Amino acid sequence: MLETVAIWGKMVTSIMLIWAMYSQYIPRHIRSHLEIYFYKLLGWLSFYVHIKFTEHIDEGLKRSENYDAIRNYLSTNTAARAQRLKANESKNSKSLVLSMDDHEEVEDVFNGVKVKWYSNVKVTQTQSNYGRNNSYERRFFTLTFHRRHRGMIIDTYITHVLREGKAIGVRNRERKLYTNNSSSEWYPWMSGKWSNVPFHHPATFETLAMDPEKKERIKKDLVKFSKGKDYYKKVGKAWKRGYLLFGPPGTGKSTMISAIANFLDYDVYDLELTTVKDNSELKKLLLETQGKSIVVIEDIDCSLDLTGQRKTKKEEDGEEEKDKKKEKKDKEEDEKKSKVTLSGLLNSIDGLWSACSDEKIIIFTTNFVDKLDPALIRRGRMDNHIEMSYCRFEAFKVLAKNYLEIESHELYGEIERLLEETDMSPADVAETLMPKSDEEDADVCIKRLVKTVEEEKEKAKKLAEEEEKSKAEKEEKRKKNKEEEADNKKTEEDEKKV
Numbered sequence: 230m231l232e233t234v235a236i237w238g239k240m241v242t243s244i245m246l247i248w249a250m251y252s253q254y255i256p257r258h259i260r261s262h263l264e265i266y267f268y269k270l271l272g273w274l275s276f277y278v279h280i281k282f283t284e285h286i287d288e289g290l291k292r293s294e295n296y297d298a299i300r301n302y303l304s305t306n307t308a309a310r311a312q313r314l315k316a317n318e319s320k321n322s323k324s325l326v327l328s329m330d331d332h333e334e335v336e337d338v339f340n341g342v343k344v345k346w347y348s349n350v351k352v353t354q355t356q357s358n359y360g361r362n363n364s365y366e367r368r369f370f371t372l373t374f375h376r377r378h379r380g381m382i383i384d385t386y387i388t389h390v391l392r393e394g395k396a397i398g399v400r401n402r403e404r405k406l407y408t409n410n411s412s413s414e415w416y417p418w419m420s421g422k423w424s425n426v427p428f429h430h431p432a433t434f435e436t437l438a439m440d441p442e443k444k445e446r447i448k449k450d451l452v453k454f455s456k457g458k459d460y461y462k463k464v465g466k467a468w469k470r471g472y473l474l475f476g477p478p479g480t481g482k483s484t485m486i487s488a489i490a491n492f493l494d495y496d497v498y499d500l501e502l503t504t505v506k507d508n509s510e511l512k513k514l515l516l517e518t519q520g521k522s523i524v525v526i527e528d529i530d531c532s533l534d535l536t537g538q539r540k541t542k543k544e545e546d547g548e549e550e551k552d553k554k555k556e557k558k559d560k561e562e563d564e565k566k567s568k569v570t571l572s573g574l575l576n577s578i579d580g581l582w583s584a585c586s587d588e589k590i591i592i593f594t595t596n597f598v599d600k601l602d603p604a605l606i607r608r609g610r611m612d613n614h615i616e617m618s619y620c621r622f623e624a625f626k627v628l629a630k631n632y633l634e635i636e637s638h639e640l641y642g643e644i645e646r647l648l649e650e651t652d653m654s655p656a657d658v659a660e661t662l663m664p665k666s667d668e669e670d671a672d673v674c675i676k677r678l679v680k681t682v683e684e685e686k687e688k689a690k691k692l693a694e695e696e697e698k699s700k701a702e703k704e705e706k707r708k709k710n711k712e713e714e715a716d717n718k719k720t721e722e723d724e725k726k727v
């Protein structure tokens with residue numbers, strides 16, 4: 230026994246000595262060549278095949294969906310058998326997820342064939358421009374199996390793992406509301422491209438006040454889209470759909486986005502364009518969004534200078550002089566401003582880049598649809614244009630049911646007439662309907678609404694009258710000026726003749 234220990238001891242010492250000499254005396258470039266041949270030789274001699282699945286793909290640009298699917302699969306099926314588990318990677322999940330810790334190994338059996346999964350991590354050191362050392366971890370799984378099962382594992386087992394893993398991910402995931410970070414925070418050791426919070430908005434299509442027929446049409450459109458994977462593939466279109474929500478403030482555009490997210494069980498990416506520096510940043514941000522999600526750009530007319538109809542030549546000439554004066558000031562401001570352009574945005578929506586992940590809805594909202602460039606909202610880009618309008622009777626009935634739990638009242642007829650004649654947003658109607666104390670019942674709230682709508686109607690009438698009056702005054706003034714000009718001209722001509 231002692232002899233065996235001594236022999237082992239000698240062997241280990243010799244190996245360490247040889248390794249130290251090898252590292253010290255063989256130059257680095259020769260060592261890397263030798264290592265390549267060593268691994269090749271190992272490959273020829275080994276009976277085992279290894280497949281690596283990395284956490285990030287595309288030069289680290291994008292998180293791999295396959296990696297997440299494998300992690301989910303292993304968490305549910307085999308990770309519990311591992312010696313060391315990690316419980317801290319449940320960020321996107323409703324419940325606690327136990328996954329294999331780094332450098333752990335588990336076995337899986339499929340159709341009687343044994344395979345092994347290893348979870349690995351490689352630490353990379355980088356140096357920033359300021360000389361600071363940063364290290365970050367790159368994780369990957371390695372699947373190992375006997376080479377005689379190569380066909381079955383590659384064709385069947387991996388597909389099975391990915392499909393199962395993705396389904397588990399969808400079942401477990403907690404929906405998120407994402408918002409984009411400024412590019413100074415994009416490093417892996419900082420917040421990354423997107424920050425997120427759990428998405429728990431209570432809005433649904435049932436609580437959304439709008440014309441029931443329109444609502445039904447939108448729901449059908451969404452269902453058709455979410456089930457359309459094969460159809461989109463067949464017609465050769467990226468599996469995405471654009472919605473343009475437009476209408477006055479408080480008509481439910483943002484509420485509609487939440488209702489769509491809840492209806493389809495999608496995540497929401499709230500894209501703040503003003504913090505995106507340029508087109509390339511925009512592409513990188515969109516690449517980092519996952520499928521089954523809604524990308525939202527709210528108030529697109531305010532976000533950037535993407536709007537405004539294209540100018541005519543005449544308008545451009547007239548503005549030339551003014552532009553020159555402003556040029557210097559604008560230039561300074563421009564340097565600070567986002568440089569995302571209309572074409573950059575269009576490219577990201579439906580250029581080649583858009584097809585990088587599936588099942589995505591893109592929603593733009595605006596209060597002023599006429600201000601938008603037609604190129605931005607043409608069909609194919611924004612496939613469905615939805616107008617969110619002022620509260621009419623049908624929408625009121627939904628609000629009354631939600632806020633007061635009533636479906637009829639003696640004043641309903643009166644309200645129907647008033648709402649047809651007055652433009653009041655659902656937000657204002659909802660606020661008026663909401664009981665302000667325990668003593669206020671439905672009757673009080675309905676009467677308050679009638680009073681408020683009547684007041685609004687009166688206000689609108691006065692406003693219209695004032696506008697009409699000021700318009701008439703302006704017209705009168707214009708006519709007077711014109712007459713004066715004509716008189717002056719005539720006098721001048723008469724004087725010349727004399």
Ligand SMILES: Nc1ncnc2c1ncn2[C@@H]1O[C@H](COP(=O)(O)OP(=O)(O)OP(=O)(O)O)[C@@H](O)[C@H]1O
Binds near residue numbers: 438479484
């Ligand atoms: N159609 C609606 N159905 C139900 N509630 C509504 C509707 N429209 C507005 N509301 C209520 O009014 C509030 C404001 O609505 P919301 O933020 O969706 O309006 P918006 O159209 O996005 O306005 P803005 O143009 O100012 O962004 C919501 O919180 C909601 O309670």
Ligand SMILES: [Mg+2]
Binds near residue numbers: 484
């Ligand atoms: Mg809004």
